[in-house]
Amino acid sequence: MRALLRSATLSLLVGATPAFAQRVDWANTSGDPGAMRYAPLADIDRNNVGRLKLAWRWNTGERSVRASANQKAARPGLFQASPIVLGDTMYVSTPYAAVAALDARTGRELWKFDPEMWRTGQPSNGTGFVHRGVATWASSTQRRIFINARWKLIALDAATGKPIPSFGVNGEVDLTKELRRAVNQLQYTNTSPPVVYGDLVIVGNGVGDRIRYRNDPPGDVQAFDVNTGKRVWSFHTVPDSGEVGWDTWEDGSYKYMGHTNVWAPMSLDAARGLLFLPVSTPTNDWYGGDRKGDNLFAESVVALNAKTGARVWHYQIVHHGLWDYDLPAPPVLATITWNGRPRDVVAVPSKTAWIYVFDRETGAPIWPIVERPVPKSDVPGERAALTQPMPTNPAPFTRQTVSENDLIDFTPELRRRALEVFSKYRSGPIFTPPSLEGTIVMPGSIGGAGWGSTSYDPESHTLYVKGTDNPVVYRVQKGVPNDTIGFEYTVDLVRSGLGVTADPDSGKADHAPPEQLPLIKPPYGTMTAINLDTGKRRWQVTLGDTPAIRNHPLLENVKLPPLGVAGAVGGTVTKGGLIFATGGGSVLYALDTRDGSVKWQFDLPAGRGYANPISYRAANGVQYIVIATGGGDNAELIAFSLDGRH
Template sequence: MSKFACAISLVLVGLQMAGAQGRSVEWTHYSGNAASHKYSPLDQINKDTIGKLQVAWRWTSPDNAVVAANPTARPGGYADTPLMVKGVLYTVTSLGQIAAINPATGQTIWALDPGNWKTGRPGNLGYVHRGIAYWSDPSTRQSGGGDRLILGTHDAHLISVDAQTGTLDKTFGQDGRVDLMGSLANAVRATNYSVTAAPVVVRDVIIVGASIHDGPTHKEWPRGDVSGFDVRTGKRLWTIRSIPQKGEYGNETWGDDSWTYTGSTNVWTNMSTDEELGYVYLPFGTPTDDFYGGHRPGHNLFAETIMAVDAKTGKRVWHFQGVHHGVWDYDFPAAPILVDITVNGKPIKALAQVSKQGFTYVLDRRNGSPVWPIEERPVPQSTVPGERTSPTQPFPTKPPAYERQGVTESDLIDFTPELKAAALEVFRQFETGPLFTPPTEKGTIVNPGWTGGANWAGAAFDPETNTLYVPSITSPIVVQLIKPDPARSNLLYVRGGTMMPPLIDGLPLLKPPYGRVTAIDLNQGETRWMAAIGDGPRNHPLLKDLNLSPLGMPIRNAAMVTRTLLFVAAGAGNLGGGGNLPVGARPLSKVEVEPTKFRVLDKATGATLWEVDAPGRPLASPMTYMYQGKQYIVVAAGGGLNAELVAYALQ
């Protein structure tokens, strides 16, 4: 993949001449392209025209009708970023319904309900789907007759749908379906094992991970294996075991035979692919249990690891572990972003992986070597009986962290002496320290918490300037380990107690900004700018007279970048919910909580150019396309009874 190849592909592959209708520019993957850039070269909507942006159409999700008739099937948030391919917009709803939509009018062309939601509500966030994959058969590419939509479902199946007709491809698997779960130990369909993220397709191989229920009561849990399937037949071609079994590379990193029963370590989020290299890049998560690992001594490969896999053979090419023996739930939460950068005059085919802990890991995507040194540094050790944490953890030397890391007295709010004194009282109730301070029986303030830093919405990358835009939130949590009832759990310790640090007179414990976007120059490994997103608690009675700049809201932001603009949809709370108050976040008790916003920033400076109250609660990144000569911005919003797509265009 040559320099700017991913950007050029959006123009050359996504550009179609449609006669008098004008040109079309597509959005062919969940994150825009296979490299997960969330970038488009379109600029009809720009700094000069943004003031004319208005709602062009709204599309009502068919989930709304299902929920009205089946209240127990209430979905989670609408987390899809639609695709636009060959003049049709495609989306998957929270309940797993697939629809084809006219991109100019928002009218439904066809809709398919595979009925996967009827199996039962999945664990974690419930009914949530984060995308579908589009595959075009080269032999029928001109007619489109071989085009397929690929979906991983809540009931742990892989389905293939004819993109033209909206019918299941009966030649794929068994009547259009492939069972992903099979005989996997400890897996219960939908209950603790499902799929939420979009599959990927590279060199005619579908690769799919799994969503596995967090917080198990037992150490025996399903593994997060990743498999490749023939895109035409659905035949399973290979499987990568996320926890190496006996005789496999990395098995020795699981002491006390813990590889025989430990689970999770799954790729629950999105992946990226490099068609030229033939690689798929897998971001693995945390093993069972998220916050206590006394039963699984060792570094625990391939937990919290980025792995490059040959898509045809399923062979591991290289891996990099970002957290050894994880006890912080620091999953790699988003797809690695494939970037072609120039460092010290040398072109590098790299990847940039954002993280919950606030680091951006930049690696050569051909071999996994760090672009800038990543140092193993000593970290605090656990005092919990039976726990054996790693003496060191990897610390990237570049780029700088984009989030506050760890908790010291200097991190506490100090708007007034009284607030600082109150914050110190709370601070002294818990164990605190630098990044990677482990959980304790007393309770440790972990910052970033598992809801903080960057999360599944990931980042956006501008290949014109090699700038990475990372939305993140400051969201510490308290992790207190307790001994469970032996009749209910065979783990020595589980997480208990409170989750969020107490508020200080209705204010967060730590200094702002609480929600931000950071622009990082990936050629230099340096921060270009950082902008707080949202006013935050500036109108608190104790702050309103201090003339503060925006403090940012702890609301998840999802980004998309174009030739001149950065689009930021804000709506997901720090537990993935939304609305005017983040679900899972405590209300700032003396603050009027601001509505969630859809914002447009100057990508060069971070200055806000335009904003509007967000429809519903956007969770996923916006997307953009051009159809019949007009550029559209589309964002998914809402959930439950009000899920919809909202399209914006110049009026």
């Protein structure tokens, strides 16, 4: 490991500044611990946003690298991090889980720490090397930066970038060391930042969907002392014998099932000491014959006592999951007006395209959530849940099924071929299970909502959610011994994509309609504004575009409607009445919060902006908009300000 010091000291606290230039930090990757992604800044507003220009750029400098001659080259994935800004210093993680400190006014690099996780080879999570941010803790004498790099939790001195020797072993804690069973470290990873509460640093983990075997890594959430690295508590997302929920894993399957992890960001209500977990799917996402039962706490929102790790309440949004409908995003902690009074709630975005809204303290649904019958499975050994919980409000923000009316009709020939593809597979309402011949599932594995889909305006009580309309095909097949040890069936991932609108990291698209055009009509990406006081939609617009479709040779001279772009990221909302978002595409937009109209846009030079933007005001009085862009060998942060000031 190495830390390169570019500046002898860092100023972490800025003194008093004139009122017109009061510094406003972005202290959490989601803006605040409650994941509102809201900047209380109006220097940039609807009237002057057209003056936004590039202020500075910073390149990660990362490249594909081979640690040894017999190792497959490691390659940095998409740059997906949202930085944090404290004073005039920005801290950001790179795809390789390095940490850099930058001057937030100019982008000048101050120091960089590289844990050299690329030496471990390419991860097996399907997305490769990605990381989405860091967390911070401060005492009266020192500030620390925490990053969870694959199986390591690392504490750095914020002033120098050097590991804290007294934390764990030389600044590191092995996150697999105290798990309930031994695991292969190479199958354990992290993409979302830790959560800091008091003197605890709390982490989830990620286990790739492609890892499907008995006794794979469990998804336990762990808390460690920020000073020593000693583990303080652990929460079992797959309960042990006698714990609440263990009997929802029939035939003793709790003993060998894993995953059920919290790979998405967690949210924290520090005043109440409540930690909110968005829990993902169990082992072998698409076949549950080896884990009969509802499988708590998979695909659940779980509220924990942040100090002790004790469960306070939970709600399972998918019973016995078969669709990879993990909770992909941090629960949004909002205050709404209910019966004329303020009420603190948690709004949970989901891949199902529903927003589930609960009382923050009790877990009681704000609006009724009804258990409704769903189709049965005929896959041998499978026993799908008979009912699934379906919210009555708010309404779904994307389509939840595919019918003939949804198929592309750009030309008569494309329509004919789309019908031909559609007829090969099963289709039906949401929660139609995977099948041996293949089932068209909508929403697909990237949503609905994705890991960065939501932002919230606490003044208007409006939730903004980026939605993706992208069906997938789940075809169950006999297990392959080298792939699924001990499981009779699994999914045919080779056939899980339907077109160019699929996330490029989510699988192949080899049986789409001709030349990789999508099966369904647009829009493929939307932005929806929801009034959380009532649950009613304020507006919905198509967000972004998909050049691979618009410029397709089969569509030459065909007039196309707005297409939208598929992707897991949404926006950041500001007091200036703007939402900054790419939707996962290569254009950064500023949308008017009143109606979703585009007030400004910018073509990103490094390609896709697959991250949530941030906004802050530095001590120089300048409000900045910053977004991570690109990936691979060309990943960079891009900062904007009015007239390019810095």
